[in-house]
Amino acid sequence: MTEDQFKTRLQIAKNKLLKKELYNKNQNSSSIGAAFKISTELVAAVAVGTIIGFILDKTFGTKPWLIIIFFFIGVITGIINVIKSAKNMQK
């Protein structure tokens, strides 16, 4: 085998390895982990917002109003959180 032949074969093998590495990078477990992360992010923010509204209502005696306002703020927070983590995934 001449040196040129060997060089081309080496190049082909290297390219194959590179492709495999790129594929593995896109498919690694952290992207599945990020997908799992998003689902609870939305729910947790709504729950925390509602709890804060409930506590504030009890302390100030403004029964239905603050819980409604903070519920919607919680929903907004959840959506913002999901958008943020989706943006992080695209990086």
Place this chain on the structure above:
Amino acid sequence: MAANPMTQFEVYRIGPEIKVGAFDISFTNSSLFMVVSSLAILIIFNLGSKKNSFLPNKLQLLAELSYTFVSKMISDTAGSKARPYFAFIFSLFMFVLFCNMFGMIPYTFTVTSHIIVTFVLASFIFIAVTIIGFTKHGLGYLKLFVPSGVPAVLLPLIVVIEIISYLSRPISLSVRLFANMMAGHTMMKVFGGFVISLGIVGGWLPLSFSVALTGLEILVAFLQAYVFAILTCIYLNDALNLHH
């Protein structure tokens, strides 16, 4: 045959009842499996790091691989400043992983399928990260709640949103782990029940489903431990490198 798929999550007392004041601190099956998984971690990693041969045996390979896995995870997400917290994140990851994996063995108890366990872990992380943030940056840590480049009119709303988002961290962290473990184990039990009730004629379909689910659950058990650890790293990163 346990017909109720939720009986597997029951916590019962093993041995005598111990009471301190109003608190019941008896040894339960949950505590037994926490002890078992901690002991398993201790034994595996002690044996794995005992003799550092040039050609590693299987245990040493396992210990070294998990070490590099966690250390790479920390340096990728939280940078070099998070090096001192390696021991904590490593033990956290290993504890959650071993609890999840021990739960996959039939007739065992899954510690992480109880929200109180995961919530204690998550709130400990939350409190620790908050303390670390305040000691590193002082009151400047509050800048986390005030993102730069926001018009003054929107600022009160944004601050409230950021505070809610910060407080929702321990809840999302704990609910994720607990819900995944509990849902998976309930599903496996339900399909197992189908095998018995459909008998030899129709039981093959749920049986094959059950086999597939077991594989999926092992993946989930690893992934949830990984997600738990990597989110701890991300929160730590927020506390250490403040640039919002």
